[in-house]
Amino acid sequence: xxxxxxxxxxxxxxxxxxxxxxxxxxxxxxxxxxxxxxxxxxxxxxxxxxxxxxxxxxxxxxxxxxxxxxxxxxxxxxxxxxxxxxxxxxxxxxxxxxxxxxxxxxxxxxxxxxxxxxxxxxxxxxxxxxxxxxxxxxxxxxxxxxxxxxxxxxxxxxxxxxxxxxxxxxxxxxxxxxxxxxxxxxxxxxxxxxxxxxxxxxxxxxxxxxxxxxxxxxxxxxxxxxxxxxxxxxxxxxxxxxxxxxxxxxxxxxxxxxxxxxxxxxxxxxxxxxxxxxxxxxxxxxxxxxxxxxxxxxxxxxxxxxxxxxxxxxxxxxxxxxxxxxxxxxxxxxxxxxxxxxxxxxxxxxxxxxxxxxxxxxxxxxxxxxxxxxxxxxxxxxxxxxxxxxxxxxxxxxxxxxxxxxxxxxxxxxxxxxxxxxxxxxxxxxxxxxxxxxxxxxxxxxxxxxxxxxxxxxxxxxxxxxxxxxxxx
Numbered sequence: 001x002x003x004x005x006x007x008x009x010x011x012x013x014x015x016x017x018x019x020x021x022x023x024x025x026x027x028x029x030x031x032x033x034x035x036x037x038x039x040x041x042x043x044x045x046x047x048x049x050x051x052x053x054x055x056x057x058x059x060x061x062x063x064x065x066x067x068x069x070x071x072x073x074x075x076x077x078x079x080x081x082x083x084x085x086x087x088x089x090x091x092x093x094x095x096x097x098x099x100x101x102x103x104x105x106x107x108x109x110x111x112x113x114x115x116x117x118x119x120x121x122x123x124x125x126x127x128x129x130x131x132x133x134x135x136x137x138x139x140x141x142x143x144x145x146x147x148x149x150x151x152x153x154x155x156x157x158x159x160x161x162x163x164x165x166x167x168x169x170x171x172x173x174x175x176x177x178x179x180x181x182x183x184x185x186x187x188x189x190x191x192x193x194x195x196x197x198x199x200x201x202x203x204x205x206x207x208x209x210x211x212x213x214x215x216x217x218x219x220x221x222x223x224x225x226x227x228x229x230x231x232x233x234x235x236x237x238x239x240x241x242x243x244x245x246x247x248x249x250x251x252x253x254x255x256x257x258x259x260x261x262x263x264x265x266x267x268x269x270x271x272x273x274x275x276x277x278x279x280x281x282x283x284x285x286x287x288x289x290x291x292x293x294x295x296x297x298x299x300x301x302x303x304x305x306x307x308x309x310x311x312x313x314x315x316x317x318x319x320x321x322x323x324x325x326x327x328x329x330x331x332x333x334x335x336x337x338x339x340x341x342x343x344x345x346x347x348x349x350x351x352x353x354x355x356x357x358x359x360x361x362x363x364x365x366x367x368x369x370x371x372x373x374x375x376x377x378x379x380x381x382x383x384x385x386x387x388x389x390x391x392x393x394x395x396x397x398x399x400x401x402x403x404x405x406x407x408x409x410x411x412x413x414x415x416x417x418x419x420x421x422x423x424x425x426x427x428x429x430x431x432x433x434x435x436x437x438x439x440x441x442x443x444x445x446x447x448x449x450x451x452x453x454x455x456x457x458x459x460x461x462x463x464x465x466x467x468x469x470x471x472x473x
Contacts, residue, residue, distance in 0.1 A: 031120040033128065040129030041136050048140040048158060055155035074147025077159045081145070084166045085138035091173060092131035098177075099124055102184050109329075110320045114189055116303070117196070121183065127176040134165045186324075186334040190317055194341040196306050197313025198348055204308065205352035231262065232285050233276035237292075240300040242267050244308040247367070249297035250278075251359065253290065254366040257282065261294070266370030268309040271300065310345075311372055314381050317342055325388040325395070335385070336398050342381045343402030349374055350410040375418040378406075382422055390433045396426055397446055404450040411461030416454050423450055 029035045103118055118124070141158045182188050242265055254261045260281040265271050278294055280286050286294075304312040321338035324331040354374065359367040382399060389395035400423075407419045430443045 031116055033119060033125060036122070036125040037129035037132050040126070040133045044133035044137040045140060047161075048137045051158035051161060052141065052144050052155045055157050056153075074145055074152055074154050077145050077154050077156075078142060078147070080159065081138045081142040081162060084162055085135050085142065088131050088135040088138065088166070088169060091169070092128060092135065095127055095131060095173070095176060098180055099128075102180050106184055106189065109184075110186065110189060110323055110334075114193065114316060114320070116305075117189070117192055118183070123176065123179045127172055127179075130169055130172050134162070134169050137165060138162050186320070186331075187337050190320060190334075190337050190341050193306075193313050193316050194344055197310050197345050200306050200308070200310045200313065201345070201348055201352060204310065205349070205354065207351055207353065230281065230283065231279040232282050233264070234278045234280060234286060234291050234294050235274045236271045236277040236298075236300070237273065237295040238300055239271060239273040240302055241270050241304045242298055243301045243305060244299040246297040246299075247359070247369075249293065250367050251361060253293055253297075255361050257286070257290065260365055260368060262368040263370045266372070268304055268311050269370075271298075310349075311377060311380060314342065314345060314377060317345075318381065318384055321385045322388050325385070325392065332392060332394050335389070335392075335395055339385065339395065339398045339402055342385075343405055346374075346378055346381055346402070346406050347409050349377060350406055350412075350415060374415050378418050378422065383425075386422075386425060386429060390429065393434070393439050393443065396429070396443060400426060400443075400446045400450050404453050407450070407454045407457055411457050411464060413458065413461060416458050416461070420451075420454055423447065423454070 099118075103115055106118060107115055141155055141162055144153065144155055144158075146153045245263070245267060250261045257280070262279045262281070264276040264278055271277060277298060280290075304315075306313040306316075317338050321335045321342075323329055324334035324338065355369065355371045357369055357371060358365055359369060382402075385395065386399065389399070403419050403422055407416060410416065426443075427447055430440060430447070434440045434443065
């Protein structure tokens with residue numbers, strides 16, 4: 001049975017090119033300070049116009065029975081609206097200053113890579129939008145107040161709502177101060193990155209079953225007659241980070257040209273203009289139309305995002321841990337929190353199905369991909385932290401606990417082998433760096449406990465495999 005391009009593959013790197021571009025465009029809008037406030041300001045203008053029209057239609061006369069609420073005169077209305085508009089623009093400036101201060105502190109204390117998370121925070125954007133909306137609303141209503149003779153007009157309903165909106169603004173300001181105080185804490189920043197990364201993992205990588213794992217292992221065939229092939233590189237049209245790849249386009253182009261597309265750079269990598277983006281196994285160089293189509297399959301931007309690249313979420317947390325372990329900061333608690341959340345991410349990845357390296361159309365190989373793997377992400381999560389944690393027993397003990405937790409959730413031999421390799425590296429670090437007998441004994445005890453857990457999971461995997469073979473026979 002002939003497979004459709006991309007059929008049976010994990011969702012990562014698969015999807016419509018237009019959808020990827022729309023998702024990227026939406027993420028850029030979410031990360032901007034202007035989009036949500038602009039929508040809120042536009043809504044406040046429409047709201048002001050509607051209330052003014054209601055007042056013009058005589059609705060204000062029905063409100064005369066509540067003079068204490070709606071009985072303000074023209075001069076009083078002007079004074080109130082002017083005061084509210086001036087105070088709101090002042091508060092908006094203070095809010096913006098507090099936001100910039102939080103950005104500077106977070107960038108200096110942790111890493112500049114988390115600034116995008118602060119900028120896309122909906123509470124900060126909504127707070128700026130609320131104060132800007134109240135300011136614009138008051139200006140619109142103030143312009144319609146007339147206080148001369150028979151032409152006097154006071155939009156009492158609109159003025160009343162200006163007062164109500166200002167009271168809401170005071171409450172939002174108090175909440176915003178509380179939110180800023182929480183958001184610059186290390187645990188809150190790391191937790192938000194972990195949540196975003198886990199959301200990307202849930203969206204891109206399906207949960208793994210034993211049957212799927214076996215099928216993908218069988219598809220990992222070596223390219224036949226690779227030395228006899230002529231590979232023509234396809235140059236990148238621009239420089240930047242690869243944000244997503246449209247696998248359907250690659251499969252379609254490979255089938256139309258009866259060739260194999262070999263990725264030279266994966267998602268998250270930085271590509272330089274005119275360097276090889278992919279290579280084609282052809283007997284003649286590809287045409288410009290094919291080159292343009294292959295470039296169109298790639299979405300390239302100026303910065304990495306977690307949306308299609310969970311490894312970038314791991315990278316952000318690792319950067320915060322390394323900054324915390326630097327001699328100038330020496331914040332072990334933040335590093336410990338980072339290890340805890342990295343453990344959470346890797347534990348989720350342990351039960352996921354990663355995309356295959358070799359992708360087929362029926363029985364014909366069409367795409368050789370560069371894809372993430374559990375082993376590479378595990379090394380990304382722990383290698384650099386371990387290198388910075390020499391003589392820091394707290395970090396090493398927490399890393400051992402993380403490896404034990406991850407190992408208890410998988411029976412796959414390659415995963416357990418990668419965890420055991422991390423265990424051996426920590427053991428080497430212990431022998432090299434710790435002279436205190438107390439610390440060495442503590443670490444050796446934890447090493448032994450984690451090693452026993454991994455061995456038990458390996459044995460369980462063998463028993464499970466034997467049981468499956470017996471059932472199959």
